[in-house]
Amino acid sequence: MADQWIEETLYDNWGQRFRVKQELARTTSPFQDIVVFESESHGRVLLLDGVVQITEGDEFVYQEMLTHVPLFTHAAPRNVLIIGAGDGGVLRRVLEHPGVEKAVMVEIDGAVIELSKKYLPNIAGDAWNDPRAEVIVGDGIDYVTRAADASFDAIIVDSTDPIGVGEVLFTDSFYEHCARVLTAEGLIVNQCGVPFMQADELHETSLRRAKFFPHVSAYVAAVPTYVGGFMTLGIASKGKSPAGQDVAAVRVRAEAAGILGKTQYWTPEIHVGAFNLPPYIAKHLPADKA
Amino acid sequence: MADQWIEETLYDNWGQRFRVKQELARTTSPFQDIVVFESESHGRVLLLDGVVQITEGDEFVYQEMLTHVPLFTHAAPRNVLIIGAGDGGVLRRVLEHPGVEKAVMVEIDGAVIELSKKYLPNIAGDAWNDPRAEVIVGDGIDYVTRAADASFDAIIVDSTDPIGVGEVLFTDSFYEHCARVLTAEGLIVNQCGVPFMQADELHETSLRRAKFFPHVSAYVAAVPTYVGGFMTLGIASKGKSPAGQDVAAVRVRAEAAGILGKTQYWTPEIHVGAFNLPPYIAKHLPADKA
Incomplete structure (x- = not known):
């Protein structure tokens, strides 16, 4: 886990990535894929279907x-x-x-x-x-x-x-x-x-x-x-x-x-x-x- | 070159990447590394020492x-x-x-x-x-x-x-x-x-x-x-x-x-x-x- 990154998949031709401190949850609900992780830069981050929804930092x-x-x-x-x-x-x-x-x-x-x-x-x-x-x-x-x-x-x-x-x-x-x-x-x-x-x-x-x-x-x-x-x-x-x-x-x-x-x-x-x-x-x- | 990306190296724990349409120049001047490329998303992009300086798009x-x-x-x-x-x-x-x-x-x-x-x-x-x-x-x-x-x-x-x-x-x-x-x-x-x-x-x-x-x-x-x-x-x-x-x-x-x-x-x-x-x-x- 020393160098794990999570990349947002919102756009085809541009992307942002976060260095992962710890992955907290990864699941698929009846509606979407859900990931929660602790980033090094933005605190905890919530992704739905690969798209950043919210970070503790901002x-x-x-x-x-x-x-x-x-x-x-x-x-x-x-x-x-x-x-x-x-x-x-x-x-x-x-x-x-x-x-x-x-x-x-x-x-x-x-x-x-x-x-x-x-x-x-x-x-x-x-x-x-x-x-x-x-x-x-x-x-x-x-x-x-x-x-x-x-x-x-x-x-x-x-x-x-x-x-x-x-x-x-x-x-x-x-x-x-x-x-x-x-x-x-x-x-x-x-x-x-x-x-x-x-x-x-x-x-x-x-x-x-x-x-x-x-x-x-x-x-x-x-x-x-x-x-x-x-x-x-x-x-x-x-x-x-x-x-x-x-x-x-x-x-x-x-x-x-x-x-x-x-x-x-x-x-x-x-x-x-x-x-x-x-x-x-x-x-x-x-x-x-x- | 079908799937070439260039990643900005400004931050240790967060990054942005651009899909490259065409790399136009890559050189090292007496002062810094210089890259110019055509991106799929932002037009042409100028990087100095790995950091985005300007794009045609924005x-x-x-x-x-x-x-x-x-x-x-x-x-x-x-x-x-x-x-x-x-x-x-x-x-x-x-x-x-x-x-x-x-x-x-x-x-x-x-x-x-x-x-x-x-x-x-x-x-x-x-x-x-x-x-x-x-x-x-x-x-x-x-x-x-x-x-x-x-x-x-x-x-x-x-x-x-x-x-x-x-x-x-x-x-x-x-x-x-x-x-x-x-x-x-x-x-x-x-x-x-x-x-x-x-x-x-x-x-x-x-x-x-x-x-x-x-x-x-x-x-x-x-x-x-x-x-x-x-x-x-x-x-x-x-x-x-x-x-x-x-x-x-x-x-x-x-x-x-x-x-x-x-x-x-x-x-x-x-x-x-x-x-x-x-x-x-x-x-x-x-x-x-x-």
Whole structure:
């Protein structure tokens, strides 16, 4: 084991590799191949179907931006639906918002939850035991199809890329039901890949969201292990546009929530500034909706 | 050659690899190993001592942010000194500013210039032939040691990391001479690595710059092939602080220069917002100077 490496298999022509300190788990669930290992460089790493999902070293970037941006964009989110995110990191950040009364998390693969609880306990912290949390092992699209109208203020989709088990989370039908189960000012966020490497993903999913939401936008985050410059997080809103927020107002909200000063990536300035897209990314958004 | 890969050797415990379409040059100059190859994913790639310096695919991010930010931060830069940057990409962006009367570029390794002219002609474009350009093959620290006081408005240091041939460009002596040869409102920019992977680099070089400049700050850019989230660009100024600029004023400058709307990453909003550092990066700056 002195010189074991694990290579990500996401792209055909480019790759990243990690030197392995210890392999912790390697299994095949009914949905995907799952590997957890301790790296020399990034702490523990979770791979699904050969693709890096989260590392202990940089998880804060993705989790903070995927959670705090929508929950401080919505005026007063009380009911939050999380789809995917089996490691529990989004659930933990959602529950940091004292105004959240209920967080329902629907993860299709119970093995991801179990392995995360066992090998990545720091990512979710105590979130699993919070009385406001309801964790469901089930199909996200099935859940939103059956959910009542206007039952959530925010939906956070922390999926894999639109291949394999995560593919249905990028369809018309999924977005249509999400729009229906959201309240009047409701919004949905989902990861849209790294445009430099996966240009079509942001474009195609933005067009789909635009069919069901009046405001379709995106913001960026520089996640170390989602390699290729900025990743984009697509955001679509039934109420007002999420772009052009006021830094001071976001800061007031974050201070009242006890979150200001406790983050490692997210700040009120970065929250607002993340909607300023580089032209090479902005060109992938639908022009009339961006 | 059907399945040839080139692996970057920058880090001991993490690496990126590129599938090679064609190897174009492989040589050892008096200063370093140089490889140029055509990748399947990023166009042509230049490696020095095994470290990715530039790719055709993403060079615009680094070049635009390394050049346009200082030149639109200084009120009216006329004389610009570029150190390193043998591919010519910074020179090209500097000369896009019509107010620049003279751009002196000092690159220690003539082989990098020659190979870039031959294999990466799109990166510099016509910059080599611009009458305002003076290209010197020589030692950057030697050049600033001999340069006259107050002879440049801006210095752009596009060096390798502080190992090997680039190490002297991170020393006290180098920064002291840079401060001397800059005009009263002069400023210097240099790459400070990727803090997530190279935390000490920003911290240590910021402390050094703080000895000779009243304002020491940094801004970020998400460069796809400088992997690990944001890279930081250190900026130090003899005049006013470079942070807290006005977006509208930067836009007026960029429009007058004919640069607005012609960039792929830099915009006035991104220019100003790039000084808002995530807390995990801000903590590496000297507190009293940041």
